[in-house]
Amino acid sequence: KQSSPAQTEFYQAVEEVLRTLEPVLEKNNYYAKHSIIQRLVEPERQIMFRVPWQDDSGNIQINKGYRIEFNSALGPYKGGLRFHPSVNASIIKFLGFEQIFKNALTGLPIGGGKGGANFDPKGRSDAEIMRFCQSFMNELYRHIGPNTDVPAGDIGVGAREIGYMFGQYKRLTGKYEGVLTGKGLLWGGSYARKEATGYGTVYFADHMLNARGENLQGQRCLVSGAGNVAIYAMEKLYQLGATPIACSDSTGTLYHAQGLDLSLIKELKEKERTSLLRYLNSHPRAQFIPISEYPSGGHTIWRYKADLAFPCATQNELTTRDAEALVSNGCKLVSEGANMAASQGAVEYFLKAGISYGPGKAANAGGVATSQLEMAQNASMQKWTFEQVDCQLLQITKDIYLRASETAREFGAPGNLVLGANIAAFRRVADAMIEQGVV
Numbered sequence: 223k224q225s226s227p228a229q230t231e232f233y234q235a236v237e238e239v240l241r242t243l244e245p246v247l248e249k250n251n252y253y254a255k256h257s258i259i260q261r262l263v264e265p266e267r268q269i270m271f272r273v274p275w276q277d278d279s280g281n282i283q284i285n286k287g288y289r290i291e292f293n294s295a296l297g298p299y300k301g302g303l304r305f306h307p308s309v310n311a312s313i314i315k316f317l318g319f320e321q322i323f324k325n326a327l328t329g330l331p332i333g334g335g336k337g338g339a340n341f342d343p344k345g346r347s348d349a350e351i352m353r354f355c356q357s358f359m360n361e362l363y364r365h366i367g368p369n370t371d372v373p374a375g376d377i378g379v380g381a382r383e384i385g386y387m388f389g390q391y392k393r394l395t396g397k398y399e400g401v402l403t404g405k406g407l408l409w410g411g412s413y414a415r416k417e418a419t420g421y422g423t424v425y426f427a428d429h430m431l432n433a434r435g436e437n438l439q440g441q442r443c444l445v446s447g448a449g450n451v452a453i454y455a456m457e458k459l460y461q462l463g464a465t466p467i468a469c470s471d472s473t474g475t476l477y478h479a480q481g482l483d484l485s486l487i488k489e490l491k492e493k494e495r496t497s498l499l500r501y502l503n504s505h506p507r508a509q510f511i512p513i514s515e516y517p518s519g520g521h522t523i524w525r526y527k528a529d530l531a532f533p534c535a536t537q538n539e540l541t542t543r544d545a546e547a548l549v550s551n552g553c554k555l556v557s558e559g560a561n562m563a564a565s566q567g568a569v570e571y572f573l574k575a576g577i578s579y580g581p582g583k584a585a586n587a588g589g590v591a592t593s594q595l596e597m598a599q600n601a602s603m604q605k606w607t608f609e610q611v612d613c614q615l616l617q618i619t620k621d622i623y624l625r626a627s628e629t630a631r632e633f634g635a636p637g638n639l640v641l642g643a644n645i646a647a648f649r650r651v652a653d654a655m656i657e658q659g660v661v
């Protein structure tokens with residue numbers, strides 16, 4: 223903390239991991255002897271750069287760009303790019319740190335990285351988005367490559383932004399290669415990548431339910447967010463017989479007791495890029511609660527009665543008070559589509575209450591795993607079918623669940639997937655680092 227002050231989210235992520243690693247570190251001093259913790263928390267490389275661009279009125283705008291190449295013990299750096307005004311060094315660092323463990327858990331050969339910019343895409347024209355993405359790539363291109371660092375999307379970065387960045391990378395380097403994932407289906411993208419994080423989070427929930435002798439059929443669900451992860455989580459919930467009854471965006475929370483109209487939500491968020499409030503024009507009986515009316519210290523979405531909860535918007539979007547409300551309303555499972563969605567207090571509350579809790583690095587790892595499948599297709603000049611990719615996604619999420627739950631049992635904490643996921647991922651990364659020497 224002394225060498226990097228004011229990185230609140232990064233410390234939160236590190237503390238959560240270190241606390242759960244105590245049993246493996248105490249077992250013997252092998253990892254301590256190799257100073258693994260000290261090496262793990264220090265990124266291999268952090269890049270910060272200026273992103274100048276011109277808006278439609280001819281004004282020059284300046285943003286800060288970031289790429290953190292955190293750990294390459296298991297493979298090329300891999301992790302998304304986030305464009306959101308809240309982005310800063312701490313946010314990128316926490317996301318990069320989480321990514322190391324998440325990627326290790328998939329069992330695939332990918333290291334951990336993350337990046338983004340404090341750019342706010344809201345209200346910007348397509349031409350402005352394109353100019354921003356091109357300027358961002360004008361610096362980023364020299365640091366990335368299909369075998370070194372392969373960025374993907376995250377908040378504010380979807381197929382449109384990946385397209386503009388890919389075009390600029392190609393122009394700067396003259397190379398048509400798998401340097402980004404989440405690409406369009408016409409030009410190197412993988413089937414099911416767009417859906418993968420949301421689908422994966424629901425598959426993970428299903429594995430947790432199966433372990434309790436239950437399944438998704440008939441379950442009523444709360445899904446925060448209304449972006450890429452939330453939309454495809456809701457789609458998979460409907461496909462597997464569950465009903466999403468509430469979702470949210472940065473303007474408020476939408477509740478529709480009979481089940482959300484997903485095709486309308488796709489229209490509003492993917493095409494029109496507008497507020498969920500507009501849903502009421504077609505469904506006047508639904509409720510919309512603006513964020514100005516959220517309960518103090520919490521979020522409206524977690525106050526509805528439901529069986530399952532899927533936080534799919536952003537970090538720390540589920541507080542201790544939200545957790546208490548969820549559990550007292552009978553919620554029996556939380557599966558995180560977003561990274562570090564639940565606060566530390568909320569996580570502790572879930573574990574004490576004994577409900578099933580899937581932490582983001584395990585429950586949303588289907589997204590990055592499918593990105594790796596996109597890399598594999600690009601490298602071998604192949605294109606697999608939707609079913610082939612989806613089938614692998616289902617198997618990978620099952621393997622992650624088993625890895626985390628078996629490790630939790632091994633360390634005397636059955637059902638604690640936070641501990642299980644952290645230890646299973648840590649051992650993989652730490653052992654690879656030790657075998658590669660002091661580098």
Ligand code: NDP
Binds near residue numbers: 379446471473535
């Ligand atoms: P999107 O930008 O597509 O969607 C984010 C959604 O969350 C939007 O509906 C947005 O509202 C809402 N949101 C974002 N920030 C806030 C905030 N501070 N307060 C309230 N609402 C907010 O992003 P993704 O769906 O891709 O990402 C969502 C989460 O999933 C993130 O935590 C990301 O790190 C994680 N994740 C994403 C992966 C992926 O493959 N995309 C992979 C693994 C994890 P609005 O619509 O108004 O903008």
